[in-house]
Amino acid sequence: MKIGLDFDNTIVRYDDVFYRVALEQGLIPANTPISKVSVRDYLRSVGKEAYWTEMQGYVYGSRMDDVQPFSNVIETLSAARDAGWELFIVSHKTRHPFMGPKYDLHEAARNWILTHLVVDGEPLIGSDSINFREQKDSKVERVNELGCDVFLDDLPEILNATNFSDSIRGVLFDPDDHHTDFTSAKRVRSWFEFKEFLEI
Ligand SMILES: [Mg+2]
Known part of the structure; x- marks a missing residue:
């Protein structure tokens, strides 16, 4: 899973x-x-x-x-891993900013993941499981390709994308209640609620 x-x-x-x-x-x-x-x-x-x-x-x-993770991210990922779930990050962002110095934004995010999502000195999500794409479409394609059973995202447009596979349970992360009218998939307001959704 x-x-x-x-x-x-x-x-x-x-x-x-x-x-x-x-x-x-x-x-x-x-x-x-x-x-x-x-x-x-x-x-x-x-x-x-x-x-x-x-x-x-x-x-x-x-x-x-x-930059900090949301509350309960590490606890939830750690519990999910212990319960046998495989964890992947699939994100879309441009490699370089639109303006200003040419930072490598994929590299900066990857380093953050490998150094901040850590338990007992070991990354919860290894380098091979981190996927950055420059476009939303190719992000959704990658989610499908990996065969994710569950996908968590803060953007309704990703979960509602026409190419988002029907076999994936989409979950909307909506901590500030921006999308109370979202009904096409599960909506959670915190990582604690996501953990409950996963029944771990
Ligand atoms: Mg996002």
Whole structure:
């Protein structure tokens, strides 16, 4: 049995780091809510969208050491592995940022996975099980190819993609209740709920 996992905003939570970086760069008032979306919305509202675009490259390329997993990620992955599940990460992101220095974003994410999703010094998900694709379509193709039984993602459009195989149980990760009207597959609000879904 195989579990596929999206990476950005499913395993890793970026809210604190975007708030911190925007504050460091003097781009937001300190009373901006501590969330990635609030930072983006503020910068858009003051006509600084280009700073937002460049900040994403900087965070994903150079500040991954400041990024934390959501609560219960490691406990859940560890329990799943102990229960016999094979674990894969399948994510789409561009290899280089749209603007600014040419960080290798796949490499930065891969290093984070191998150094942060660790139990007793051993990575929970090995290098061979980490898959990055540049396009959403090829990400879904990879999920199908691996034969995942379950796939967890924060984007409804991935789980609803026309090429997403019917034999996969899609699970939407929706910690901030952005998609309360999502009914085409299971929706969980936390990794604790995902663990319950897996019955482990
Ligand atoms: Mg995501």
